[in-house]
Amino acid sequence: MTAGTGRVPVGERLPTLEDVARVAGVSRATVSRVINGIRNVDPQLHEMVWNAVGQTGYVPNRLARSLVTRRTGTVALVVSDSESHDDDPFMGRFFADPYFGRVVGGLMSVLRPAGIQLALQIVGTEEQRTRLVGDLRHGQADGVIVLSLPGHDPLPRMLTDVGVPAVMIGRPADPVPINYVDLANETGASLAADHLVERGCQLIAMISGPADVPASNDRIAGFRRSMARHGHAWVPLASGNFTQESGETAMRALLAENPGIDGVFVANDLMALGALLALRDAGRRVPDDVAMVGFDDSSAAVAASPALTTVRHPLEDMAAESARLLLARIDDPSMRISSVIYEPTLVLRQSA
Amino acid sequence: MTAGTGRVPVGERLPTLEDVARVAGVSRATVSRVINGIRNVDPQLHEMVWNAVGQTGYVPNRLARSLVTRRTGTVALVVSDSESHDDDPFMGRFFADPYFGRVVGGLMSVLRPAGIQLALQIVGTEEQRTRLVGDLRHGQADGVIVLSLPGHDPLPRMLTDVGVPAVMIGRPADPVPINYVDLANETGASLAADHLVERGCQLIAMISGPADVPASNDRIAGFRRSMARHGHAWVPLASGNFTQESGETAMRALLAENPGIDGVFVANDLMALGALLALRDAGRRVPDDVAMVGFDDSSAAVAASPALTTVRHPLEDMAAESARLLLARIDDPSMRISSVIYEPTLVLRQSA
DNA sequence: ACGTACTTGGAGAGCGCTTTCCGAAGTGTT
């Protein structure tokens, strides 16, 4: 007769605390205490309650619990993309890039043992951002990990303004009092510069990422500084957008302007792959004619031929650390804002 | 004075429905109606309510809402890994593989416009599985997308038993009445076989994935069948585990046993990358000496040199479709169980 | 014996929201 509100066609009403209490012959409160392992419960009752739980097949309702405890056991991973919109193909590219997976893997390595789940959120429009912040204030998630994307994103600021525990992976483009984990990008670029110079390269160019990404700028700055220190006052530069194609294009442009190039630092491995293609097309052998150093030490670096000498970016470790930082922050909201900077290392392979 | 229950240090109490009602001078119920766009509300009141919402900065509390509506606006993506355990490095590899990202990207392309968020769950142990199912029955998520991993996973069965809307990506290893989206793996393998034969290859081998993955078995079966049809009764076979290294090893083994190999079908691009390396080491040119066809058309295929001729696996589309299927299922739980099989296509590049 | 201090379990008040149930007002019909 009942029309059936029906999200579960089979499943009758699920047992509640109340049911368990009835079976065990105690009050709801007592069951709650037992379930949550609060002491001050007579061992005998304790056992009766657990028996009743077994009998009824009781599982606590997380939602109801969260409503009152203000804890959800969830952390949000927000990919904030202030520039593009809902159906921008950019997001597709983003997910296909190993970057995303490595971050998730690193986060999960910490979150999973802690029994915390990850909720993925992508925000593009202003409205989505406002809404996300609203939801977070309500404790939809206990905290948030923000993945920075190109552009000057207002989200970090919004988050700190309302006091939501947050940690960024990659420092914010604008100064914001937020926790973050980042890589010493300058150092990484220096490593590449030093190696290329030591190898004896005379005309060394760089293929950089987009100008509005802090990490990208840091790599450019670090590289230039180091090159200058080695007496190379000027470095031919072409920029791409971290995709393979853009790397190929950039390399061609570089080659056209400076045919004598014998060394190149590429700001990420994917672009390096493209650059490799362009070099091959131009008849240059790597590393014999042109030495190349990539950045990230992604799986692409090993896959490339020749295998890429590259700056290792310990992304998984960084993601894991950001998760730890967030968890600590959630436990102690008064914790002072901190940042952790990782030092990159150079991984030597065939390309340089 | 109040000790402060304190997850938000700054944020006072957030405005509730009650507050909005007070400001607007109506009852909670009316505000609720307006917010949820239920008709039968006087346009004038309607406006007053929205004004009050603006004034107070009210944002509905999703948790509280979900508790009563039994709808969360969340879909769980569960990566069920019945074989390995919490700290198994396997998961790290899994996330780093583009497979994961492509799936997420495809899912989000549908989920995001629908305003639904994705919660990532990894379950390994029996206990985690039970708990997940319990949470799902309580409506922690409106439905679940299951990513199948190696092994005979009990999860799909558990899910259908309790009537949770679920869709698998990749068909279940054991027959289970569950919705799924899959690829016609046999057809894909046939495509590869046909191409290699037409190209004039005489001794064609295969590098397969692990034996307990349905997709992997299908590829083997499809390849063998097609080869047999072309008169090749026997196909040298070596198996790997979908990683690049395993592909390299497998190729070496194959070469050692059958030095005359002039064609090889590799069950995924990553292994193909490894196989390429092994071939180069052995002094064989691709495609001149040995033609190679990969599988997936992942970014690795384009990155490889020579670029890989490969069977295109429309994973994003499949993931998107699975999301659509799930959403439909959630809206109409009585929907009959269905599966969607995608046809792969061969993408011609340099390697064959 | 009484008072004090501590332990233990129950009652009940919420958490913030939706939704059914009603009564009051508005509309049209004969």
Add this chain to the structure above:
DNA sequence: AACACTTCGGAAAGCGCTCTCCAAGTACGT
């Protein structure tokens, strides 16, 4: 003008859980 019928807004009952009170029970000191 009286009736049935529809529209609209409010009161209130929960959703399932936690947790603060409070009362009763137990142990101890004087």
